[in-house]
Amino acid sequence: MKLGIFTDPHYSSAELTCGRRYNSRSLAKIEAALARFAAEKCDLVVCLGDLIDREPTHEAEATNLAALARVFDTAGLPAAVVRGNHDAFSLSKEDFYRILGSSRYPADRVFEDKTLIFLDACHFASGRPYAPGDTDWTDTFLPDTDGLRARLSAVPGEAIVLMHQNIDPNIRADHSLKNAAEVREILEQSRKVRLVLQGHYHPGTENIHNGILYRAFPAMCERNDAVFISEV
Ligand SMILES: [Fe+2]
Structure with missing residues (x-):
């Protein structure tokens, strides 16, 4: 795949x-990335979160997201977009996928013998979900760990886990889920996961821990070459 x-x-x-995030350039970067993905015949486009950033009004944020939706529409490739903490700060989950297009909601997907499992850690450690204007990038958590166990046990072959925030133990704790150790243990115990794809940690990094490769991709807003094609 x-x-x-x-x-x-x-x-x-x-x-x-923030001295290094070139926010307004990202629309053209995404256009170029999608054209390259189409030329390379990618099966699926994945955005690992923080697609948008804040504006003075929700109307402006919705307008920006609608412009991105048109870029995705034009490219015509199937896409899964995970919400990041900045997306959650701007818009509710319902508004985000209504404007972006419900087909871009990151539902679990099966490709041949591999299942993509998308996790939403836009929650506080209390379990309460982030809401517009009410988020904390240092307080991130996956509440439904029983659900994750169940999803993994239903996977017939290999599972690839995708998320915005981090569970790689080598990434700073303030970027990591408060229950990262518990989530890692569930992935390890399933024996079905060997790859975890993440965003959020803008420099990007890679690390193998207990047989699982944790790959965090560098942030598109900070670089001109942060576009990746990965055969998984
Ligand atoms: Fe970010």
Whole structure:
């Protein structure tokens, strides 16, 4: 299965935020990435979160997301977009996928003998989900670990796990799920996971831990070459 991957475009009208995020350039970068994925005949496009960033109004955020939806529509490739903490800060989950297109909701997908399992850690450690204007990038958590166990036990072959926030033990704790150790243990015990794909940690990194490769992709908003094609 050939995946076209990018993460953390943080698209907004701002030219530069945080000294290194070139937010407004991401629309053109995504257009170029999708054209390349189409030329390379990718089976699925995956965005690992923080597709958009904040604007002064929700109307402006919705307009930006609608512009991105048109870019995806034009490319015509199937896509799965995971929500990141910045997406959750701007728009509710319902509004996000209504505007972006419900086909881009990251439902689990089966390709031949592999199953893609998408996790949503846009929750506080209390279990409460993030809401517009009410998020904390250092407080992230996967509440339904029993559900994850059940999803993995139903997978016939190999599972690939995809998420915005991090469970790689080598990534700083403030970027990681509060229950990262528990989630890693569930993946290890399933014996079905050898690859975890993540965003959120903008420099990007790779690490093998207990037989699982954790790959965090560099943020598109900070680089001009953060477009990846991965045969998994
Ligand atoms: Fe981000």
